[in-house]
Amino acid sequence: MSTGNQAPSFAQSTWLVAEREIGSKLRSKAFLISSVILFLGSLALVIWGGFQAQSNEGIPVAVTSDAAHYVAEIPGIDVTDASDRADAEALVESGEVDAAIVGDSSSPLGFVVIAESSAPTQLMLSLAQLPPVEILNPDPTDEALRYLVAIGFGIVFLLAASLFGGTIAQSVVEEKQTRVVELLISAIPTRALLAGKVIGNTVLAMAQILVLAAISIVGLTVTGQTEILQGLGGPIVWFAIFFFFGFILLASLFAAAAAMVSRQEDIGSTTTPLTMLIMAPYFLVIFFNDNPVVLGIMSYVPFSAPVGMPMRLFLGEAQWWEPLLSLAILIATCAAAIYLGARIYENSILRMGARVKLSEALRS
Amino acid sequence: MLTLEGITKSYSGRRVLDDVAFDVRPGRLTGFVGGNGAGKTTTMRIVLGVLAKDAGRVTLDGTEVTASDRRRFGYMPEERGLYPKMKVLEHIIYLARLHGFSKTDASARATELLERLGLGERLGDNVETLSLGNQQRAQIAAALVHDPEVLILDEPFSGLDPLAVDVVAGVLQDRAKAGSAVLFSSHQLDVVERLCDDLVIIAGGTIRAVGSRDALRAEHSTRRFELVSSGDAGWLRGEAGVEVLEFDGGYAVFDVDGDETAQRVLRRAVAQGDVASFAPQHPTLAQIFKEVIQ
Numbered sequence: 001m002s003t004g005n006q007a008p009s010f011a012q013s014t015w016l017v018a019e020r021e022i023g024s025k026l027r028s029k030a031f032l033i034s035s036v037i038l039f040l041g042s043l044a045l046v047i048w049g050g051f052q053a054q055s056n057e058g059i060p061v062a063v064t065s066d067a068a069h070y071v072a073e074i075p076g077i078d079v080t081d082a083s084d085r086a087d088a089e090a091l092v093e094s095g096e097v098d099a100a101i102v103g104d105s106s107s108p109l110g111f112v113v114i115a116e117s118s119a120p121t122q123l124m125l126s127l128a129q130l131p132p133v134e135i136l137n138p139d140p141t142d143e144a145l146r147y148l149v150a151i152g153f154g155i156v157f158l159l160a161a162s163l164f165g166g167t168i169a170q171s172v173v174e175e176k177q178t179r180v181v182e183l184l185i186s187a188i189p190t191r192a193l194l195a196g197k198v199i200g201n202t203v204l205a206m207a208q209i210l211v212l213a214a215i216s217i218v219g220l221t222v223t224g225q226t227e228i229l230q231g232l233g234g235p236i237v238w239f240a241i242f243f244f245f246g247f248i249l250l251a252s253l254f255a256a257a258a259a260m261v262s263r264q265e266d267i268g269s270t271t272t273p274l275t276m277l278i279m280a281p282y283f284l285v286i287f288f289n290d291n292p293v294v295l296g297i298m299s300y301v302p303f304s305a306p307v308g309m310p311m312r313l314f315l316g317e318a319q320w321w322e323p324l325l326s327l328a329i330l331i332a333t334c335a336a337a338i339y340l341g342a343r344i345y346e347n348s349i350l351r352m353g354a355r356v357k358l359s360e361a362l363r364s
Numbered sequence: 365m366l367t368l369e370g371i372t373k374s375y376s377g378r379r380v381l382d383d384v385a386f387d388v389r390p391g392r393l394t395g396f397v398g399g400n401g402a403g404k405t406t407t408m409r410i411v412l413g414v415l416a417k418d419a420g421r422v423t424l425d426g427t428e429v430t431a432s433d434r435r436r437f438g439y440m441p442e443e444r445g446l447y448p449k450m451k452v453l454e455h456i457i458y459l460a461r462l463h464g465f466s467k468t469d470a471s472a473r474a475t476e477l478l479e480r481l482g483l484g485e486r487l488g489d490n491v492e493t494l495s496l497g498n499q500q501r502a503q504i505a506a507a508l509v510h511d512p513e514v515l516i517l518d519e520p521f522s523g524l525d526p527l528a529v530d531v532v533a534g535v536l537q538d539r540a541k542a543g544s545a546v547l548f549s550s551h552q553l554d555v556v557e558r559l560c561d562d563l564v565i566i567a568g569g570t571i572r573a574v575g576s577r578d579a580l581r582a583e584h585s586t587r588r589f590e591l592v593s594s595g596d597a598g599w600l601r602g603e604a605g606v607e608v609l610e611f612d613g614g615y616a617v618f619d620v621d622g623d624e625t626a627q628r629v630l631r632r633a634v635a636q637g638d639v640a641s642f643a644p645q646h647p648t649l650a651q652i653f654k655e656v657i658q
Contacts, residue, residue, distance in 0.1 A: 008435075008464045016461055024449065179445030183506060186412045186439045187462040189431065350414060 013188035017196020018203065025167065025204055035208060038159060042215050045152075050223025059098050059123050062091040066103030067111040074126050085114075092116050099123055149232065149314055150289035153239060153307045154282040156212055160243070161250055161278045164205040168197055168251050169258035169271050172345075176262055181349055190346045198251045198338075205247050209240055235310035238323055242306035242330065249302060249334040250274065252341030259348040260356040269355060281307040292317055300326050302333040365389050366411070366429075366514050366545050371420035373406055380406050381569045384420070388514070388545040388562075393536060395560030395577075396549040397653060403569040404549040405442045408516050411547075412439050424514065435463055438512030438544075440520055444503050448492035452483060455491060456505050463510035470509070477505045482531060496523050504532055508539065515539055517548040521555050533559050557649040567657035577649075584652045588645040589626060591616045595637030603629060617645065 008016070025031050062082040063071055071077060080097050082088035088100035092114055100114040113119055113127070175181040184193055213236050220229040257270040281304035288294035289311060298308030299318065305326045312318040344361040371384040381403045388394045398404050409415035411422055413434050422429045446455055453474055460470035478487060481501040486494060491502060500523055507517060520536070521529050533555070540546050540561075547564075550556045556563070563580055565573040573580060591597060593614040600608050605621035606629060614637070620626045626644075633639050647655075 008462065013462060016458070020458055024447070174447070175445075178448060179441050179443040180447055181445070182409075182412075182414050182441040182443075183439060183445060183459065184462065186414055186434060186437065187459065 008188070010189060010192050013192035014196040014199065017184075017188070017193055018200035021171065021197055021200025022204055024171075025200075031163075031167075034163065038208070039211060039215060042156075042212050043219060045148075046216055046219030046225075047223060049148075049228070050219070050225055059120055060096065061123065062088040062097040062100040064088055064100075064102045067101045070103075070109075070111050071101055077123065077126065089114055145228065146289055146315065147286075149235075150285045150311060152216075153235075153310055154285040156209065156239075157243065157246075157307050158278060158282040160205050160208055161247060162275065164201045164247065165250050165254040165271075165274065165278065167204075168201045169254045169267050170264065171197060172255050172258035172349075173261060173264050173267055176259065176349060176352070177264065185349070190349060191342055194252075194255055194342055194345045197255055198248060201251055202244070202247055205251075206240070206244055209243050213237075213240055232314060235314040238313055239306060239310040242309060242323075242327065245327070245330045245334045246302070246306040249330070249337045250278065252334075252337045256341035256344035256348075256361075259345045260358070260361055262352045262355075266355060277303045280304060284308075285311055300329060302330045305330050365425060366547070367421075367423045367426075368407070368411065369421045369423070371407065371410060371422070372418045373403075373410065373415070374418055379569060381410075381417075384566070384569070384571055386564045386571055386574045388547045390513075390543050390545045391540055392545070392561040393540050393559055394545070394547045394562040394564060395556035396547055396564050396566070397553065397556055397649070398549070398566035399657065402566045404566060405518055407566070408439075408442075408518050408547070408549065411514075411516055412437060414439075414441075436510070436513040438507040438510065438515040438517075440503055440507040440517040442518035444499060446491045446499065446502060446506060449490055451488055452491055452494065452502050453478060453487035456502070456509050459506050460509045465510060473509050473511075474505070477509055478502070481505055481535065482528075497525060497528055500524055501528065501532070504535065508535065511542075511544075512539075513544055515544050515546045515548075517546070519550055520548050521550055521552055529555060553649045553653060563649070565653060565656050572656040573652070580652055581646050584647045584655060585644075586647065587620045587622070587626065588647075589618060589620060589629070590641065590643055590645050591618070591629075591633055591639070592641040593633050593637055593639045595633075597633070597636075599632070599636065600629065603632070 060078045060080060061071070062080045064082045064084060064087075068079075071079065080091060082091055082100060082102070085102045088102050091097045092100050093116065095116075098115070098120045101111055102114060103110060104112040113123070175184065181193075216236065217229065217233060220226070220232070253274055254271060257274055258267055260270045261267060281298065284294060284298055284304060285307050288298075292312075295308055295312050295315075295317065298304040299312050299322065301308070309318065309323050309326050313323060340362070344358075347361045347363060348356040366388040367385075368387075369385050371381055372379070373381040384403070384407055386394075396404055396407075406415065410417045411429075413429070413431065424433055450458070453471075456474035456478060457467075457470045460473055461467065465473065475487065478484060478501075481504060483494075483498060483501055483505070486498060491499060494502060500520075504517075504520060507515060515536070517536075520532055524532060536546055536548065536559070548556075548560075557577070560577055562576050563573065564571060575583070588609075591600075591614075595614055597611065597614050597616045600606055600611070600616050600618060603625070605625040607619045608616055609619065610617040618629075620629065630639070630642050633642065
């Protein structure tokens with residue numbers, strides 16, 4: 001007998017399965033197209049944000065060197081250096097700047113404003129002496145930005161989790177429906193098969209999330225929106241970490257739920273509750289992103305923590321230890337889900353025909 | 365040698381296998397025959413460890429079969445299963461790697477086997493684009509690619525044209541010659557009869573007959589003769605000790621009560637006209653099958 005083959009280790013078997021899972025997904029046109037759309041969409045959002053920011057930039061003003069110190073402290077103006085008064089006037093006439101500020105000893109202020117037909121009101125207000133203002137309850141974050149970030153986290157979680165949750169469910173049922181699963185588990189342990197599928201899809205989902213994070217961070221930097229980035233960078237990293245465990249949790253449950261049915265058409269009957277669990281954080285974060293209580297609860301419930309906690313971190317509502325505690329809860333839930341998921345999967349994967357009852361699937 | 369002892373299995377109170385016991389010898393092809401729902405597939409799944417048994421033992425050379433032994437088993441499930449959207453060659457390589465072959469070895473083996481099975485032209489095609497017969501061949505490659513020590517095939521010939529049956533039969537015989545123990549089930553009793561060395565007949569979850577094909581034939585042979593002659597063989601009905609089973613002009617099939625009666629009938633037949641053939645009939649597998657499952 002030629003038996004050159006050594007039984008592969010559990011880890012090797014798992015990796016082979018994961019590798020196939022990733023390979024087959026990367027060759028699926030539907031997957032590639034939907035990923036590209038997602039990436040382009042997030043890129044468009046970042047660039048659009050960049051344009052918005054740019055349109056709010058300062059008023060273009062030509063300034064001669066003898067007047068430079070007058071405008072140094074004034075926000076909201078975009079300075080173009082002019083060599084002398086004539087040069088400044090030429091710039092105003094050509095329309096390159098809205099106005100020019102030049103030194104003039106005859107002016108009581110020491111400088112004059114030169115404009116083409118009328119002086120820009122905003123510039124005049126900026127130059128005026130205003131009393132200092134003190135705000136007692138500062139609005140920490142711009143309302144629109146808060147909403148945008150909420151939608152961002154919510155939708156990325158929803159899309160990635162449902163895309164890959166659905167993928168893993170389909171591939172479990174495909175193996176069951178085509179009976180290839182009998183061949184697979186006569187070669188490798190059932191748990192290696194399940195682990196491989198979960199790992200393969202987690203790798204893909206994480207890769208997608210990391211590309212999205214990279215697009216937003218690089219995009220924000222390139223378009224000069226560094227202020228948003230300072231507030232958002234940390235939460236994005238936390239989001240990625242939470243998503244990793246949150247996804248493993250969901251993937252195990254999706255695989256288990258799918259193993260209970262035998263046909264693609266029946267997937268919905270067992271995975272619908274999970275789909276609800278994925279959609280809930282999205283709607284909650286959109287409707288309640290200004291409600292600290294709801295966000296607080298969301299940030300600890302394992303299924304919504306990947307959205308809720310980064311949101312609270314972005315809003316500056318969470319203490320430093322809160323993400324760690326929430327992460328610990330998530331990891332514990334994840335371990336429990338893997339345990340239960342594996343049991344359901346093992347008990348159901350070879351049972352063809354009618355849907356396997358949950359009580360039977362959980363029996364040891 | 366693969367040995368099954370006292371295998372019992374019930375599904376929700378209904379006993380589908382009862383004290384199933386037989387051997388599958390290395391170097392031989394063992395045919396596993398039984399009607400629908402007789403328990404063939406359940407037995408095979410239990411041997412593969414795909415299904416848990418309620419009682420009994422499956423041993424390989426005397427020691428209980430473990431999960432790692434099963435890596436050296438080859439299996440062709442009753443319900444064919446391959447990934448529809450995977451390329452044929454890649455698929456077989458994948459399975460070989462799951463059985464522990466390195467990438468290079470797996471690739472070489474898969475290519476050679478698929479070519480041997482007549483799929484050399486289709487290596488890069490998706491499984492789903494193959495005809496049913498070709499999918500079947502790919503399935504056989506899936507069971508064989510890791511040179512299994514024990515080969516369990518559930519209905520390997522169903523859906524194959526006669527040429528493909530020969531190709532597959534050839535591959536199985538080669539496996540047996542190389543020392544594998546091969547167990548295959550089939551409804552095509554003529555194929556089983558032609559191919560197998562040993563036979564196991566199962567009905568209603570119990571084993572009805574076990575043994576080498578030739579021993580079973582001898583055991584179930586009757587004193588049955590076939591006569592082909594030019595005259596009208598109607599006189600046979602009047603002969604003492606003769607029971608006519610089939611009759612058509614000069615053709616007759618009949619049982620006799622002894623060798624002497626047979627010789628007497630032959631002499632009379634020659635006297636009546638030209639005799640083209642007078643021969644004892646061996647029971648076919650189909651006949652043995654019908655007899656033992658009753």
